[in-house]
């Protein structure tokens with residue numbers, strides 16, 4: 001493969017969205033590849049692709065197309081050959097990829113927890129009746145309302161700076177951000193507190209970076225194998241099987257977290273009514289090689305418990 005390695009004249013093209021977090025993730029990927037193959041940074045070119053999801057920032061995501069909104073255009077660029085690989089937050093990735101593309105390389109996972117962010121209080125339990133919680137995440141909204149039905153949830157989008165400004169302006173009393181994103185941006189100072197998974201189970205694949213390639217690109221496959229993190233892959237196999245079996249494509253609040261202890265995988269999963277009136281969870285272990293089966297079985301069990309109409313809602 002050595003003869004095929006990228007050079008500054010023929011760089012490998014890394015496709016990414018242009019947000020500060022997306023760029024930090026692309027830089028991390030470039031640095032890991034450069035180190036693994038002893039190549040200069042110039043052997044990699046970071047190509048920013050503007051997506052519809054990035055352009056429309058004033059409407060709720062579910063109105064403009066939901067999942068895939070931030071990834072489809074990047075995948076099209078890769079299928080055209082404009083880029084060689086694409087770097088994604090796995091949390092935002094649909095469970096199935098388009099024909100001709102493969103998504104099976106993961107970098108070591110960051111902190112999986114959600115951060116509580118507030119200029120006013122230390123935690124959700126300190127907020128008074130009717131206080132506004134800003135989030136555009138259906139999962140976080142439902143989780144907040146299940147535990148704190150006296151709070152009010154308001155739509156909240158934008159990057160870290162925008163959200164902090166909104167908090168300053170009093171649009172909401174607090175918000176949530178993934179610890180992983182804050183850490184990767186070097187902004188863990190923004191977090192008032194990291195929320196334990198027992199209190200707010202994170203989104204499936206939160207904190208994980210995935211790298212997608214064309215199925216027939218053997219050089220990309222060989223190069224990505226050198227920076228792949230197997231424990232992250234084992235955890236995501238269980239979480240994403242859980243999500244897929246729940247049909248996570250629909251606008252459903254779902255949380256899931258797999259953790260490893262030696263050869264044993266522990267999976268916690270949760271489904272919530274979108275209005276936050278009910279949550280159903282499960283917590284099971286299995287040998288790590290059975291993670292995907294565990295995820296599917298847990299989904300089936302929770303769907304059975306939830307029953308008809310659990311996910312129906314009007315907003």
Ligand SMILES: NCc1[nH]cc(CCC(=O)O)c1CC(=O)O
Pocket residue numbers: 089090091092176177178180181205206207208209
């Ligand atoms: N949906 C947006 C998104 N996708 C990934 C992250 C954070 C990084 C991660 O979870 O890997 C975020 C922002 C957030 O939830 O704060």
